[in-house]
Amino acid sequence: xxxxxxxxxxxxxxxxxxxxxxxxxxxxxxxxxxxxxxxxxxxxxxxxxxxxxxxxxxxxxxxxxxxxxxxxxxxxxxxxxxxxxxxxxxxxxxxxxxxxxxxxxxxxxxxxxxxxxxxxxxxxxxxxxxxxxxxxxxxxxxxxxxxxxxxxxxxxxxxxxxxxxxxxxxxxxxxxxxxxxxxxxxxxxxxxxxxxxxxxxxxxxxxxxxxxxxxxxxxxxxxxxxxxxxxxxxxxxxxxxxxxxxxxxxxxxxxxxxxxxxxxxxxxxxxxxxxxxxxxxxxxxxxxxxxxxxxxxxxxxxxxxxxxxxxxxxxxxxxxxxxxxxxxxxxxxxxxxxxxxxxxxxxxxxxxxxxxxxxxxxxxxxxxxxxxxxxxxxxxxxxxxxxxxxxxxxxxxxxxxxxxxxxxxxxxxxxxxxxxxxxxx
Amino acid sequence: xxxxxxxxxxxxxxxxxxxxxxxxxxxxxxxxxxxxxxxxxxxxxxxxxxxxxxxxxxxxxxxxxxxxxxxxxxxxxxxxxxxxxxxxxxxxxxxxxxxxxxxxxxxxxxxxxxxxxxxxxxxxxxxxxxxxxxxxxxxxxxxxxxxxxxxxxxxxxxxxxxxxxxxxxxxxxxxxxxxxxxxxxxxxxxxxxxxxxxxxxxxxxxxxxxxxxxxxxxxxxxxxxxxxxxxxxxxxxxxxxxxxxxxxxxxxxxxxxxxxxxxxxxxxxxxxxxxxxxxxxxxxxxxxxxxxxxxxxxxxxxxxxxxxx
Amino acid sequence: xxxxxxxxxxxxxxxxxxxxxxxxxxxxxxxxxxxxxxxxxxxxxxxxxxxxxxxxxxxxxxxxxxxxxxxxxxxxxxxxxxxxxxxxxxxxxxxxxxxxxxxxxxxxxxxxxxxxxxxxxxxxxxxxxxxxxxxxxxxxxxxxxxxxxxxxxxxxx
Ligand code: NA
Ligand code: NA
Numbered sequence: 031x032x033x034x035x036x037x038x039x040x041x042x043x044x045x046x047x048x049x050x051x052x053x054x055x056x057x058x059x060x061x062x063x064x065x066x067x068x069x070x071x072x073x074x075x076x077x078x079x080x081x082x083x084x085x086x087x088x089x090x091x092x093x094x095x096x097x098x099x100x101x102x103x104x105x106x107x108x109x110x111x112x113x114x115x116x117x118x119x120x121x122x123x124x125x126x127x128x129x130x131x132x133x134x135x136x137x138x139x140x141x142x143x144x145x146x147x148x149x150x151x152x153x154x155x156x157x158x159x160x161x162x163x164x165x166x167x168x169x170x171x172x173x174x175x176x177x178x179x180x181x182x183x184x185x186x187x188x189x190x191x192x193x194x195x196x197x198x199x200x201x202x203x204x205x206x207x208x209x210x211x212x213x214x215x216x217x218x219x220x221x222x223x224x225x226x227x228x229x230x231x232x233x234x235x236x237x238x239x240x241x242x243x244x245x246x247x248x249x250x251x252x253x254x255x256x257x258x259x260x261x262x263x264x265x266x267x268x269x270x271x272x273x274x275x276x277x278x279x280x281x282x283x284x285x286x287x288x289x290x291x292x293x294x295x296x297x298x299x300x301x302x303x304x305x306x307x308x309x310x311x312x313x314x315x316x317x318x319x320x321x322x323x324x325x326x327x328x329x330x331x332x333x334x335x336x337x338x339x340x341x342x343x344x345x346x347x348x349x350x351x352x353x354x355x356x357x358x359x360x361x362x363x364x365x366x367x368x369x370x371x372x373x374x375x376x377x378x379x380x381x382x383x384x385x386x387x388x389x390x391x392x393x394x395x396x397x398x399x400x401x402x403x404x405x406x407x408x409x410x411x412x413x414x415x416x417x418x419x420x421x422x423x424x425x426x427x428x429x430x431x432x433x434x435x436x437x438x439x440x441x442x443x444x445x446x447x448x449x450x451x452x453x454x455x
Numbered sequence: 456x457x458x459x460x461x462x463x464x465x466x467x468x469x470x471x472x473x474x475x476x477x478x479x480x481x482x483x484x485x486x487x488x489x490x491x492x493x494x495x496x497x498x499x500x501x502x503x504x505x506x507x508x509x510x511x512x513x514x515x516x517x518x519x520x521x522x523x524x525x526x527x528x529x530x531x532x533x534x535x536x537x538x539x540x541x542x543x544x545x546x547x548x549x550x551x552x553x554x555x556x557x558x559x560x561x562x563x564x565x566x567x568x569x570x571x572x573x574x575x576x577x578x579x580x581x582x583x584x585x586x587x588x589x590x591x592x593x594x595x596x597x598x599x600x601x602x603x604x605x606x607x608x609x610x611x612x613x614x615x616x617x618x619x620x621x622x623x624x625x626x627x628x629x630x631x632x633x634x635x636x637x638x639x640x641x642x643x644x645x646x647x648x649x650x651x652x653x654x655x656x657x658x659x660x661x662x663x664x665x666x667x668x669x670x671x672x673x674x675x676x677x678x679x680x681x682x683x684x685x686x687x688x689x690x691x692x693x694x695x696x697x698x699x700x701x702x703x704x705x706x707x708x709x710x711x712x713x714x715x716x717x718x719x720x721x722x723x724x725x726x727x728x729x730x731x732x733x734x735x736x737x738x739x740x741x742x743x744x745x746x747x748x749x750x751x752x753x754x755x756x757x758x759x760x761x762x763x764x
Numbered sequence: 765x766x767x768x769x770x771x772x773x774x775x776x777x778x779x780x781x782x783x784x785x786x787x788x789x790x791x792x793x794x795x796x797x798x799x800x801x802x803x804x805x806x807x808x809x810x811x812x813x814x815x816x817x818x819x820x821x822x823x824x825x826x827x828x829x830x831x832x833x834x835x836x837x838x839x840x841x842x843x844x845x846x847x848x849x850x851x852x853x854x855x856x857x858x859x860x861x862x863x864x865x866x867x868x869x870x871x872x873x874x875x876x877x878x879x880x881x882x883x884x885x886x887x888x889x890x891x892x893x894x895x896x897x898x899x900x901x902x903x904x905x906x907x908x909x910x911x912x913x914x915x916x917x918x919x920x921x
Contacts, residue, residue, distance in 0.1 A: 513878060513881075531884075532881055533881050601803065603805070610807075610884055610887075613885060622805050623807065625805070626810070639799075
């Protein structure tokens with residue numbers, strides 16, 4: 031009964047065009063009312079849902095991205111990328127995938143990656159004549175590759191949730207090959223879609239111009255060095271790096287490129303806080319919704335089904351994947367890992383699936399959930415920073431979805447992709 | 456309340472299924488069902504799936520959840536009397552701690568929660584917390600100087616680590632593994648089971664047995680849900696919670712042994728520590744934390760029980 | 765609220781929220797500086813940043829009701845006539861006005877319930893963390909009513 035209220039109200043409100051955050055809240059409130067849970071809990075879950083340290087990366091990277099754009103750092107970066115890769119059709123798309131992979135790898139957060147790369151690359155790809163929906167689709171799907179390439183704090187959550195002592199070191203190693211594979215497959219799709227759409231191709235401006243562009247871009251390129259270097263050398267955490275990126279770009283924009291200043295900074299802050307609030311408010315409401323979903327034990331009910339249907343490992347994996355994809359459509363990643371791991375892992379292990387391998391499947395699968403409607407925080411970030419409505423994004427994102435599904439199938443049914451590297455240690 | 460069907464009560468825990476606290480609460484639920492002839496039953500949401508301890512505790516005070524198993528830290532910012540049991544080095548041994556919380560003092564602390572919308576049911580063990588780090592063994596407080604040590608966001612922990620001359624870095628638990636690996640922090644502190652289950656031993660290779668905290672965990676019920684029960688059922692709830700404690704302690708001791716073996720097998724260097732100089736360094740922070748006469752009175756009674764247990 | 769007043773109120777809310785974002789940047793910057801350079805981590809920075817985040821998200825989200833920047837899916841809407849669309853949008857704003865009231869009432873209850881809880885390492889009442897919620901809720905309701913009035917005025921002209 032409560033489950034029908036939860037999903038019924040959500041779909042109804044979404045369908046008539048109620049903003050996503052209010053639709054999620056409405057569904058949660060209706061369910062709470064039916065289940066006799068004080069409504070004050072829904073409000074508390076919303077506040078608690080955004081009072082999370084790692085979520086700070088969203089506002090900070092959106093802010094840093096806007097500052098990079100206004101101060102001309104981003105433009106100089108793209109000139110270099112354009113000079114280097116522009117000759118390939120969709121070259122900037124490939125740059126976007128590569129940057130997302132590197133950034134996601136280090137930050138471990140798909141949302142941070144989509145915020146940082148999206149707010150820098152999308153406006154620039156737009157300027158160079160790329161379709162905005164294409165730019166956003168490339169950015170959001172590439173962002174989830176970083177969940178597989180270590181370090182990845184979601185793998186740490188998985189290891190803890192497993193309750194059977196899965197090694198985080200093994201998980202980190204296991205994610206590398208699947209991550210590179212998924213990234214490579216996305217690059218092929220990015221190129222193929224660009225070709226089909228006849229997206230622009232740049233021209234090589236000659237070595238002198240290239241080197242000049244490179245020199246002008248050095249302070250901007252150093253942003254990446256600073257963030258990655260700072261994280262890897264232990265100066266700051268990935269979450270903190272986002273605040274450092276804001277401070278650094280503000281300083282470079284003001285004192286090196288001299289075209290930011292206080293008014294530009296203040297305008298960027300006002301624009302960024304709108305974008306960040308629109309994403310975080312949805313995440314807040316999704317927390318209240320997720321509370322209702324967990325309380326009703328929806329995932330556990332699904333796991334009961336599998337055991338009843340089959341004992342075959344391939345079939346089990348297939349069904350688990352389908353169920354996770356369905357759940358990921360509605361819920362965010364971290365709570366889903368916590369909820370589904372103790373439920374699905376024993377089912378998987380009973381049919382002989384290695385827990386490290388299962389962890390990688392879970393990461394990729396739930397990562398896909400981050401870019402699927404109706405609840406997908408990375409999708410929302412992309413829509414917000416790229417200024418592309420959700421329905422317009424989703425209308426053209428299919429080739430990228432299919433690529434991710436193909437990668438998921440490969441990772442699921444070829445265990446050695448995950449288990450080969452850890453076996454060497 | 457009719458929340459999830461008649462007589463079905465909810466309980467939350469941030470630890471995963473199989474962890475001693477979760478299994479003890481499960482036993483409590485079984486006793487509850489047995490003794491009420493199936494009128495009441497318990498559903499446990501483990502692994503923090505409904506939120507972290509601070510948040511779910513708040514929800515429990517509103518009556519949105521029925522039971523909660525929490526650490527002392529979130530209770531410290533609600534009720535000052537609970538601070539007493541969370542002071543470093545206040546308990547000499549596990550036996551001393553158990554004698555205190557099982558006796559009158561424990562009852563008084565549990566009773567102090569009622570005005571905050573919570574019924575304190577019983578205390579569970581949380582073992583002894585000690586420091587681990589990536590640099591080298593700690594034997595004296597001087598060895599801690601300059602170390603960056605992660606603490607939970609709690610005043611007691613911050614003051615304690617600062618009193619020992621180290622830099623207290625408040626940080627959420629899920630950032631600790633990576634921060635240890637990359638050197639943002641040098642160490643942290645916890646009991647054997649958490650050191651093992653969080654896999655922090657993979658990166659922090661020195662565990663120094665300071666045993667600075669023996670603070671117990673608390674199993675609470677929402678007062679709103681409690682008020683809905685008949686007097687007879689309340690008695691059953693109280694007694695079943697008490698009866699789950701010996702079971703919890705046997706599970707706990709076994710868990711500590713198991714975790715210790717896993718950590719030792721991985722080659723972590725473990726060293727014994729003379730607690731005296733560490734305890735001495737705490738005088739200032741004890742004074743700062745004990746602001747109420749009632750707290751100081753409890754501390755004196757706890758100290759008086761030393762050596763008798 | 766009248767239209768120019770709503771405009772100004774939303775503008776101010778965004779400015780306050782932007783101030784919160786800038787403050788949060790400074791706080792986390794200081795946290796890194798304190799730990800890495802001074803070898804002395806500020807104890808208050810984490811909790812301060814968390815409280816700031818609740819404040820500016822709720823305040824900016826309230827402004828978003830007037831500025832209509834909240835993400836929504838416009839699938840069904842396109843199938844309606846212009847008249848139908850307008851009615852639907854008024855209906856949506858009525859719903860948001862109700863949600864605003866829920867934030868106002870239950871947010872105020874929430875803040876009141878936790879008034880004697882302390883935010884660790886800040887030593888202030890937890891009330892301050894939840895205070896923006898009833899405030900933002902009330903504004904959401906006022907902004908939706910203002911939006912409905914704008915729609916109705918359009919219909920008459
Ligand atoms: Na990563
Ligand atoms: Na999704």
